[in-house]
Amino acid sequence: MSTKTPGCPRCGMNARLQKRTFSDQALKALIAWGDLDAKLKEEGVCDSCYGELRDVLIERSEDLKQFPESPRPMGRAS
Numbered sequence: 001m002s003t004k005t006p007g008c009p010r011c012g013m014n015a016r017l018q019k020r021t022f023s024d025q026a027l028k029a030l031i032a033w034g035d036l037d038a039k040l041k042e043e044g045v046c047d048s049c050y051g052e053l054r055d056v057l058i059e060r061s062e063d064l065k066q067f068p069e070s071p072r073p074m075g076r077a078s
Contacts, residue, residue, distance in 0.1 A: 008046040017044035
């Protein structure tokens with residue numbers, strides 16, 4: 001769902017914001033690298049910021065390996 005707000009919480013640009021889904025691993029990396037403030041991980045961002053964050057993850061994909069993925073809970077057999 002996108003909403004029109006006074007500004008993107010990451011860059012301040014007046015734009016349509018949308019909540020983006022990043023994996024826990026990607027969020028940890030973006031926060032550790034200083035590309036995303038931890039307070040903003042649940043906030044919507046503009047298309048421009050989303051593109052920048054995505055590009056950072058692509059460019060640093062090898063560095064991403066140092067941030068372990070959170071284990072997913074396993075379902076119980078019935």
